[in-house]
Amino acid sequence: MIERHLMKLRARDEVDAEEEEAIRGTVAEVREYRSREVIVRSHRALETSNILLSGVACRQKDLSDGRRQITELHVDGDYTDLHSFTLKSLDHEVMALTDCTLAVIPHERLQEITRRFPHLTRVYWFATNLDAAIHREWALSLGRRNAAERMAHLFCELHVRLGLVGLVDGESYALALTQNDLAECLGLTSVHVNRTLMQLREDGLLEFRGGRVTIHDLPRLRALAEFDESYLYLERRRR
């Protein structure tokens, strides 16, 4: 059930059998969410966190007139809101962008993990540091990269992150997002997203069609985005 979560952890650290069993034991229940359902509301007291088992979810913040910014995408195996374990509430929402299945992890069980397994505490501390690194990279994109570079960077990031959990087939991966979802990730508008997608397609870099991204020229796509995967901390080492 949490296979992809373990794959993701093991891509960057060692998780032994006892630790694996402890992680499996944190799951209290499994919940299904429909596309567009809010998984975690902001500014509410929270006593659980969630691991995304399948689907695409996002963290988002919005302004009173409806302008919305997605600040991170989450894919299979990610904790979507491990932060609430220490924050106790979230300053943003977590929403399902596709139908999603999530494992619910009570904070009291995480408390037990931190008490019994100092190494897993560091593994999960690393996970929240990694989210922060992804946010910094998105800030660089939103502030300084142009539309094509920004979009290229997002598709490069997802290529690596989905690859870690076995969801990349050759240079192609499923991504059931709308143009508008992409617009809200990239700080653009849907027509602008459409124009930028056409530009990347005509340059022979990638295609996004029918909920699937197919990268035609990964080296050139990475060069356009100045994608440096070091911010994803892919080294497998004891944390």
Add this chain to the structure above:
Amino acid sequence: MPHVHFHLNNAVGLVHDGEGQEAADLDEARAIAIENIRSILAEDVRHGLIDLSGRIEVTDGDGRLLLVVPFADAVTIRTDNAP
């Protein structure tokens, strides 16, 4: 007309919108078109270009043309020198 499509027609060519989005009425469709044009113009300006020759064509689900919004409608142009 809840679901409408926003096709972009400019110097680069036609960008067909197969997906579309919701708009309550023509006023909202026009507001969405204007927002999209401004996003594109803003990007072009970062590359040193102001090209107002484009337009967005709004169609319904059957491809019927509902509205044409020229890029020039999305901005006020001021070229007189500051005093």
